[in-house]
Amino acid sequence: MSADIKAWYLSKTVWGGVLAIIASIANIAGFGISGAEQAELADGITALLAAAGGIVAVAGRLVAHRKLK
Template identity: 40%
Template sequence: MGGYTNSKPLYASRTFWGGVIAILAGAAGMIGYVVGPDDQAQLAEIATAVASALGGLAAIAGRIMATKPIE
């Protein structure tokens, strides 16, 4: 089966975070808070960066807590 050689985790996807931000911005608009397109784009960039950093920290923590050595 042909696998993806250039894949990335979901949390590192700008498209994913853009969708999340768009949903949240729509919900915020229903309660009277307007989030413009520029703000949405900036929030998606920030969310992607934070999620990537957290993913890296989780990988490091997993390696530290692992019980088997790397060969």
């Protein structure tokens, strides 16, 4: 993937939008999530996904059939 392109699920903007929708639904249901909490959740989710991506990359390399030079 190009350096200026990233996967959609690593975008804080995407997760911020998803969390805004969830916060709206939660508010209707009687639960409140502040904007700061939404931002923290988006940061946490993207960090977890980036870590998971790293784990998958390393695991993939470990089980690969071709050796590196």
